[in-house]
Amino acid sequence: MSLAPSEPSWTGALRERVAGALPPEQLLPDRQPAYVRSWIYVFGVLTLAGLICAIASGAVLALEGAAWWHTSSVGHFVNSLHLWSVELFFFFMVIHLWGKFFMAAWRGKRALTWITGAVAFLGSIGTAFTGYLVQSNFDSQWISTQAKDGINATGAGAWFNVLNAGQMLLWHVVLLPLVISALVAVHIVLVRRRGVVPPFGAEEIPPERRVAP
Amino acid sequence: MLPTSVVNLNHNGHYVHWGVVQISAANLAVIALMLVLFVVALLAPFPGRRKRP
Numbered sequence: 001m002s003l004a005p006s007e008p009s010w011t012g013a014l015r016e017r018v019a020g021a022l023p024p025e026q027l028l029p030d031r032q033p034a035y036v037r038s039w040i041y042v043f044g045v046l047t048l049a050g051l052i053c054a055i056a057s058g059a060v061l062a063l064e065g066a067a068w069w070h071t072s073s074v075g076h077f078v079n080s081l082h083l084w085s086v087e088l089f090f091f092f093m094v095i096h097l098w099g100k101f102f103m104a105a106w107r108g109k110r111a112l113t114w115i116t117g118a119v120a121f122l123g124s125i126g127t128a129f130t131g132y133l134v135q136s137n138f139d140s141q142w143i144s145t146q147a148k149d150g151i152n153a154t155g156a157g158a159w160f161n162v163l164n165a166g167q168m169l170l171w172h173v174v175l176l177p178l179v180i181s182a183l184v185a186v187h188i189v190l191v192r193r194r195g196v197v198p199p200f201g202a203e204e205i206p207p208e209r210r211v212a213p
Numbered sequence: 214m215l216p217t218s219v220v221n222l223n224h225n226g227h228y229v230h231w232g233v234v235q236i237s238a239a240n241l242a243v244i245a246l247m248l249v250l251f252v253v254a255l256l257a258p259f260p261g262r263r264k265r266p
Contacts, residue, residue: 037259037261038254038255038259039253039254039255039257039259040251040254040255042254043254087243091243091246091247094247095247095250095251095254098247098251099251099254
C-alpha cells in the first residue's frame with residue numbers, strides 16, 4: 001500500500017498542508033536559539049504546568065463531588081491543590097505576559113500567537129470567576145450575589161445567570177475549560193510554527209541554525 | 214479532626230487603602246512577588262554553558 005495519494009482528496013490535501021506548515025522537527029524541536037537561554041523564557045511552560053495541574057485536580061473534584069471536598073481530609077487536600085494550581089497558573093501567566101509584552105512578542109508574524117494568548121488569559125479570568133461561584137459554600141453565595149447586579153447591568157445576565165449554580169458549574173467544568181484548552185493548544189502550535197520571539201536587536205534564527213539545549 | 218492552618222486566618226483580611234484604590238494585603242504581596250520574580254528572571258544567569266548560535 002502506497003502513502004502517496006492516488007487521486008485528489010481532502011484528507012490527502014489536509015495531511016500535506018499540515019505536514020508543510022508543521023514539520024516534525026519544528027513541532028517537537030530539540031534545538032532553540034541561544035537567546036532562549038534566559039529565565040524569562042520559562043514562564044510559558046510554567047503556566048502550562050499550572051494549567052495541567054488545575055485540570056487534573058479539577059477532574060478529581062468533579063468525580064468526587066462537593067460533599068467530598070468539603071468534609072474529607074483528602075478532599076480538602078485536592079481542593080487546595082486545585083486552588084494553588086490556579087494561583088500559580090495566574091502568577092506565572094502574568095509574568096509571561098509582562099515578558100512577552102515588553103519584548104513585543106507579536107513581531108515577526110506572531111500577531112495570532114499574541115492574540116490567542118491574550119484571549120486565553122481573559123477566558124481564564126472567566127473560568128476562575130465561575131470556579132469561585134461553584135465552591136458551594138458561603139463564599140460562593142456572597143460572590144454570586146455581589147456579582148449579579150454588575151452582570152445584569154451589562155445585559156449578559158439573561159443567559160449568564162451567576163445565581164444559577166448548575167449553569168455556572170457547567171460553564172466552569174465543560175465550556176470554559178474546552179475553550180481555554182483549545183486556545184492554549186493553538187497558542188503552543190503557533191509558538192512552534194513561528195518560533196520564540198527574539199529579543200530586540202537579535203536576528204531571527206531559522207530552525208537549522210538553532211543550538212541543542 | 215482537620216489540621217489547623219499555619220497562619221491564623223480566623224479574622225477579617227487586612228486591606229490597604231490609597232485614595233479610591235483598595236486592595237487586600239495578600240493580593241498586594243502577590244503582585245510585589247510577581248514584580249520581584251520578573252526582575253530576577255531578567256537578571257539572574259541561566260545555568261549551563263553558553264553555546265554559539
